[in-house]
Amino acid sequence: MSNRQSSMARDIEATPRIVARQALELEEALERLVRRLRRESPDLVVTCARGSSAHAATFAKHLIERYVGLPVAEAAPSIASVYQRTLRLSGKLVLAISQSGNSDDLIAFASHAKGAGALTVAVTNETASPLAAACEFVLPVGAGPERSIAATKTFVATAAALLRLVCAWVEDPNLLNAVRRLPDRLALASRLDWSRASEVLSNSTRLATIGRGPTLGMVREAALKLKETCNLHTEAFSGAEFLHGPIALVRRNYPILLFIPTDAAAAGMRQLCSDLDAKGATLLIADTIATVGIALPVLPAEQPEADALCLLQSFYLMVVALGDRLGVDIDKPPHLQKITRTT
Amino acid sequence: MSNRQSSMARDIEATPRIVARQALELEEALERLVRRLRRESPDLVVTCARGSSAHAATFAKHLIERYVGLPVAEAAPSIASVYQRTLRLSGKLVLAISQSGNSDDLIAFASHAKGAGALTVAVTNETASPLAAACEFVLPVGAGPERSIAATKTFVATAAALLRLVCAWVEDPNLLNAVRRLPDRLALASRLDWSRASEVLSNSTRLATIGRGPTLGMVREAALKLKETCNLHTEAFSGAEFLHGPIALVRRNYPILLFIPTDAAAAGMRQLCSDLDAKGATLLIADTIATVGIALPVLPAEQPEADALCLLQSFYLMVVALGDRLGVDIDKPPHLQKITRTT
Numbered sequence: 001m002s003n004r005q006s007s008m009a010r011d012i013e014a015t016p017r018i019v020a021r022q023a024l025e026l027e028e029a030l031e032r033l034v035r036r037l038r039r040e041s042p043d044l045v046v047t048c049a050r051g052s053s054a055h056a057a058t059f060a061k062h063l064i065e066r067y068v069g070l071p072v073a074e075a076a077p078s079i080a081s082v083y084q085r086t087l088r089l090s091g092k093l094v095l096a097i098s099q100s101g102n103s104d105d106l107i108a109f110a111s112h113a114k115g116a117g118a119l120t121v122a123v124t125n126e127t128a129s130p131l132a133a134a135c136e137f138v139l140p141v142g143a144g145p146e147r148s149i150a151a152t153k154t155f156v157a158t159a160a161a162l163l164r165l166v167c168a169w170v171e172d173p174n175l176l177n178a179v180r181r182l183p184d185r186l187a188l189a190s191r192l193d194w195s196r197a198s199e200v201l202s203n204s205t206r207l208a209t210i211g212r213g214p215t216l217g218m219v220r221e222a223a224l225k226l227k228e229t230c231n232l233h234t235e236a237f238s239g240a241e242f243l244h245g246p247i248a249l250v251r252r253n254y255p256i257l258l259f260i261p262t263d264a265a266a267a268g269m270r271q272l273c274s275d276l277d278a279k280g281a282t283l284l285i286a287d288t289i290a291t292v293g294i295a296l297p298v299l300p301a302e303q304p305e306a307d308a309l310c311l312l313q314s315f316y317l318m319v320v321a322l323g324d325r326l327g328v329d330i331d332k333p334p335h336l337q338k339i340t341r342t343t
Numbered sequence: 344m345s346n347r348q349s350s351m352a353r354d355i356e357a358t359p360r361i362v363a364r365q366a367l368e369l370e371e372a373l374e375r376l377v378r379r380l381r382r383e384s385p386d387l388v389v390t391c392a393r394g395s396s397a398h399a400a401t402f403a404k405h406l407i408e409r410y411v412g413l414p415v416a417e418a419a420p421s422i423a424s425v426y427q428r429t430l431r432l433s434g435k436l437v438l439a440i441s442q443s444g445n446s447d448d449l450i451a452f453a454s455h456a457k458g459a460g461a462l463t464v465a466v467t468n469e470t471a472s473p474l475a476a477a478c479e480f481v482l483p484v485g486a487g488p489e490r491s492i493a494a495t496k497t498f499v500a501t502a503a504a505l506l507r508l509v510c511a512w513v514e515d516p517n518l519l520n521a522v523r524r525l526p527d528r529l530a531l532a533s534r535l536d537w538s539r540a541s542e543v544l545s546n547s548t549r550l551a552t553i554g555r556g557p558t559l560g561m562v563r564e565a566a567l568k569l570k571e572t573c574n575l576h577t578e579a580f581s582g583a584e585f586l587h588g589p590i591a592l593v594r595r596n597y598p599i600l601l602f603i604p605t606d607a608a609a610a611g612m613r614q615l616c617s618d619l620d621a622k623g624a625t626l627l628i629a630d631t632i633a634t635v636g637i638a639l640p641v642l643p644a645e646q647p648e649a650d651a652l653c654l655l656q657s658f659y660l661m662v663v664a665l666g667d668r669l670g671v672d673i674d675k676p677p678h679l680q681k682i683t684r685t686t
Contacts, residue, residue: 043431044387046414051587065422071389071430073416078556078583079408082608087414088386105583150588206549206576213421228591233549235578240421240448240685244394245493248571248676265425268686279678333591335622342583343611 003323006331008148008229012316013190015153018143019160020183025142026161030168033121033137037169042093042119048075048109049097050342052151052221053158056123057097059217060162063305066213067170077105080112081343090117094135095162098122099146099154100339101129108343110134123161125154139165149336150228152316155221156186159309178303185299189310192297194318197284200255200294201226202325206233207255210242212269214308215259222257222315229330230322239269252280259311260287262301286311346666349674351491351572355659356533358496361486362503363526368485369504373511376464376480380512385436385462391418391452392440393685395494395564396501399466400440402560403505406648409556410513420448423455424686433460437478438505441465442489442497443682444472451686453477466504468497482508492679493571495659498564499529502652521646528642532653535640537661540627543598543637544569545668549576550598553585555612557651558602565600565658572673573665582612595623602654603630605644629654 003009045064047057054074061072075094079085081104094113096106101124111134114120122135125143132138143157160182167175201207207226211219216238223236237246239258250256256276260269266287273292277283283293288301299310323330346352388407390400397417404415418437422428424447437456439449444467454477457463465478468486475481486500503525510518544550550569554562559581566579580589582601593599599619603612609630616635620626626636631644642653666673 044414044416050584054584054587062419065419065430066426066428069428069431071387071416071418071432071435073387073414075414076405076408076559076581078581078608082556082611083409083606085409085412087408088412089414092414213425216419224588228588231592231594233576233578233592235576238419238421241393241397243685244397244683245567245571245676245679247678249574249576250678251574263426265421268425333588335590335593336588340587342586 003320003330006320008150008152008330009320011146011148011153012320015156015313016183016187016190018153018157019186022142022157022160025140026164029137029139030164033139034168036119037093040091040119042091043070044092045070045072046075046089046092046094047072047097048077048094048106050103050106051340052155052224053097053099055217055221055224056155056158056162058220059159059214060095062214062216063162063166067166067172067175075109077109081105081108086112086116088116089113092118094118094120096120096122096131096135097158098131099125099151101126101131102339103341104343107131107134123158148331149333149338150225150330156309156313163305174303178306181302182306182309185306185310186313188299189313190317192314194296194314195321196294197257197296197318198322198325200282200284201232201322204232204255207257208246209234209236209257210239211259211261212239213261213263213265214305215261215311218308218312219259221312225319228333228336229319230326230328239272250276250279250281253282255282255284257284258286259308260285261304262288262307263304346663346673349491349663351493351495351673352663354489354491354496355663358499358656359526359530359533361496361500362529365485365500365503368483369507372480372482373507376482377511379462380436383434383462385434386413387435388413388415389418389432389435389437390415390440391420391437391449393446393449394683395498395567396440396442398560398564398567399498399501399505401563402502402557403438405557405559406505406509410509410515410518418452420452424448424451429455429459431459432456435461437461437463439463439465439474439478440501441474442468442494444469444474445682446684447686450474450477466501491674492676492681493568493673499652499656506648517646521649524645525649525652528649528653529656531642532656533660535657537639537657538664539637540600540639540661541665541668543625543627544575544665547575547598550600551589552577552579552600553582554602554604555582556604556606556608557648558604558654561651561655562602564655568662571676571679572662573669573671582615593619593622593624596625598625598627600627601629602651603628604647605631605650606647
């Protein structure tokens with residue numbers, strides 16, 4: 001059986017269409033939320049999420065800090081769910097992000113935050129979920145039913161919804177244009193051939209993924225996907241963090257997958273590529289102008305955050321092919337259910 | 344050559360003494376800072392750190408959210424250093440944490456934050472460093488010169504300084520007592536025999552470390568230490584996060600090191616231990632009452648955050664022994680210098 005007929009592959013292929021349809025579904029909810037944000041002007045955003053959604057939260061942190069200029073904190077949900085402590089969150093914006101809207105710890109955090117006077121927003125694919133009920137606002141991700149256990153289209157759709165939120169909030173013309181073009185760009189990214197990556201990774205037992213700025217959330221998501229579906233021990237790092245210790249792991253032929261952002265962080269990442277190449281690592285580099293290592297094809301640069309999402313779309317399809325090479329069924333990750341409930 | 348004579352081993356052995364001496368060194372600086380905190384009462388704390396110091400920041404996040412009730416954000420230093428964006432941080436407390444005080448990205452973030460009206464504090468072992476100069480307040484960690492490249496005593500001393508900060512801030516009698524007893528407890532923890540762990544890990548190529556609440560920062564630090572000194576691919580997770588995907592990695596005999604906190608998070612962690620045991624994982628469990636897996640000896644429970652630090656002290660000494668079993672020189676991690684400068 002080939003993974004090309006898997007639920008995961010069908011989800012990935014549906015993503016561009018889903019993201020296109022999302023515009024309409026989100027419009028009204030976004031308008032109301034942004035009106036409120038302008039009136040209350042919160043000075044802090046707190047994201048609350050687990051798993052793939054936590055990587056969407058990493059993406060949101062970068063987006064909001066970069067374009068809105070507000071600090072973003074990632075919640076430790078246990079503060080509410082285990083320690084029963086309510087934080088001082090009056091007037092702050094809380095984004096609770098969850099595909100299923102069903103994790104008890106996120107619900108507890110959102111409820112505590114609402115009780116403390118925060119403006120609470122559920123970003124979820126299930127608008128009838130307990131998380132949606134616990135929040136004042138709901139942003140429907142609109143990805144439709146996801147049959148694959150490992151999230152892909154809900155991740156991209158969630159990240160796209162967060163991009164739309166920031167876009168509506170700051171009305172940056174480049175962002176607006178990028179959001180409009182995102183479905184077409186995702187479709188183009190689906191056609192890029194990353195088989196060089198699946199070739200290398202089918203002979204690996206562990207690897208590092210490295211990103212920075214808009215690609216940090218993407219490489220975290222990539223690492224989780226390789227763990228879940230292909231039993232590949234993959235850890236994600238920011239380019240800067242990798243130098244503060246983990247680089248000690250690098251040996252000759254050590255495989256590293258790098259997502260180079262199409263913005264000011266590219267220069268440092270390319271310097272890192274050269275350094276890692278000199279140490280003999282096997283580099284898989286998604287970049288518009290890779291000069292060392294194995295170059296993975298990417299779309300021409302347009303707008304950094306949307307470009308980062310397109311890298312992930314190409315990556316997801318590579319995972320399908322990698323599953324075939326490894327002879328694993330990517331629809332059956334061991335020990336996992338579609339909805340993970342944690343306290 | 345045995346690692347027992349290494350710089351790293353001597354640093355670890357000096358730690359209890361260093362932490363005892365720190366009380367005096369920090370007293371005045373802490374008093375002035377706490378006076379200011381009471382006057383200005385910031386509603387957000389932002390930590391800014393890399394490497395081991397970032398794990399101390401994780402510990403600080405838990406401490407501050409749990410005992411002070413303020414949300415804590417971990418800064419992405421690139422926002423200032425790469426993207427030149429100044430965040431809205433007026434009146435917020437920024438804790439820039441760095442052993443050497445020499446990383447350009449942290450200095451850039453602290454300078455931007457100070458310019459934006461934040462109350463900036465350098466928590467550093469080098470009070471004459473550029474980071475200390477960039478901040479309004481300096482909390483001297485007082486660890487003395489650290490000769491080992493992999494940080495150990497500066498990590499514990501930094502975490503202890505952050506514990507003292509929260510202690511002075513909230514004046515909780517249990518915390519005060521725990522801080523007072525910490526040097527003696529660290530000395531006792533140094534004598535616990537974790538050789539069962541070094542035995543198992545000397546036959547492993549990769550593992551996961553899992554903690555929650557006060558032990559999350561500790562298992563992150565533990566994972567980095569195993570990467571740096573023993574070339575062991577080790578990734579750290581929160582107990583809840585592990586269930587959202589990474590658990591797919593677990594196979595029979597997969598090694599997992601768990602630090603069980605001595606607080607309300609213990610119940611969930613023990614449930615996780617039972618589940619992982621049922622899946623056939625090889626569990627190394629630091630807990631007062633481990634019922635499955637291999638039990639590592641720990642001190643009787645006293646106060647959760649101080650107890651968590653004691654686990655790490657026992658762990659560090661285990662790493663020295665593990666280095667001997669593996670025949671590696673733990674003072675010579677590949678590709679690393681004592682001071683890592685990143686932009």
